[in-house]
Amino acid sequence: MSKKITExxxxxxxxxxxxxxxxxxxSLRNTLDLAQHADQWGYNRYWLAExxxxxxxASSAxxxxxxxxxxxxxxxxxGSGGVMLPNHSPLVIAEQFGTLESLYPGRIDLGLGRAPGSDPLTSQALRRGPGSDGQDFPERLSELRGYFHPAPGSGARVRAIPGEGLNIPIWLLGSSGFSAQLSGQLGLPFSFASHFAPDYLLPALDLYRHQFxxxxxxxxxYAMVGVNVIVADTDEEARRLATSQQQQFLNLIRRQTGQLKPPVDSMEPIWTPQEKALIERQLGFAAIGSPDTVRQRLEILLQQTDADEMIVAAQVxxxxxxxxxxxxxxxxxH
Structure with a gap:
């Protein structure tokens, strides 16, 4: 029997x-305001990305x-959706999230990615030395988990205080098969970034479940799926709001940076047919429209993915x- 989005x-x-x-x-004031509303509206998690x-x-720190x-x-x-582990010492992350869990017990998630979250020049400025390109992610992950739960009798001389002995859920995040396979082999929850990389979503979920x-x-x-969702009173208004996100994706394609732009009545004068096709493909799993439209779209996505949870991004x-x-x-x- 298939699941429903209310379940x-x-x-x-x-x-x-x-x-x-x-x-x-x-931006940070708006983040807290949205989180406080989300707390009241019954959302399960509130994640921020590096x-x-x-x-x-605004969420670099x-x-x-x-x-x-x-x-x-x-x-x-x-929690984090996610912290890019190659940018950091595993000890520092263990201490930071150990501190957060000590301050807010039972409410902190640690989602980890292996991408830099930046361009090569910025990566260099982050002091990422040789071997910090994500290839040693499994080793860094093992070191990080060891700070939370040292092996019995290991006599570890370097300890994460706060952090040691705390049960902080660790998630692996990914947009390909690497993290899907690793999280399955380690028995960890997995979150797929289909909000910007939908092409490999279904194969990655299949790989995760078979490797688990x-x-x-x-x-x-336990698989969580990232989805772009924008809801408004009408389909037309939702599509208009979504043009801000489309312009953001267009900037990425053109290798430009900038702040989130106001919506426009039409994207046709702004993008080329080729750019339009690329962006529509990237937003292939989006749910944009009136409540009825979004409900139907999410039900289809749930049937396709059998997700255990959905995490929603809305660049409005x-x-x-x-x-x-x-x-x-x-x-x-709800």
Whole structure:
């Protein structure tokens, strides 16, 4: 019997957008405001992503923003979607998230990625030395997990305080088969970034489930799927709001940076037919429209993926419209 969208948790991935005409301080205030509403609306998690040297994203110091959100909310889980482990010492991440879990017990998630979250020059500025290109991700992950739960009798001389002995859920995030396979083999929960890389979604989920081995953390596979969702009172208004995100993807294709732009009435004068095709493919798993349209789309996506949870991103220029989108979504799925 297939699941229904009212039977699985829904969560939020906040890319902390800095919109044209605003500041990072405005973005972080909006992040906390959205998180507080999400707490009331029944969302399960509120995750923030690590990106660097991007004028349109304010969550570069991800663990600090997580603490800001956790301190301003009551129930919702707060975490990283994700922290890019090759950018950091595993010890530092263990200490940071050990501190967060000590401050907000039972509410912190640690989602890990192996991409840099930046361009090569910024990666160099992050002091990422040789071997920090993600190829040693399994070894870094093993070191990180060892700080939380040292092997009995190991006599570890380097310890993560706070961190040691704490049960912080570790998720692997990915947009290809690497993390899908590794999270399955380690028995960890897996989140696929289909909100920007939909092509490999179904094969990655299949790989994760077939590779899964039960662990102390999980007895069965648990897969969360990232989805772009924008809800408005009408299909037309939702499509218009979505043009801000389309312009953002267009910037990425053109290798340009910038803040999140206001919506436009039509993208046709802005993109080429080739760019349009690329962006529509990247947004192939999006759900954009009125409540009825989005409900039907999400039901189809759930049947296709059999997801255990969905995490939603909504790059909407106007904060009130963004709040309204998440409010309408909550009414659909709860």
């Amino acid at each position: 699985i948790p829904f969560s939020i991935l906040d890319l902390a957008p800095i919109t044209v005409g605003s500041t990072a301080a405005d 990106h660097h040297s991007m004028p349109g994203i 991800t663990s600090i923003v997580i603490g800001h959100v956790a301190g301003g909310t009551k129930r919702i889980r707060v 081995r039960p662990s102390e953390e999980l007895a069965a596979p 220029y106007d904060h009130k419209a963004r709040l309204r989108s998440y409010e309408l979504l909550a009414e659909i799925v």
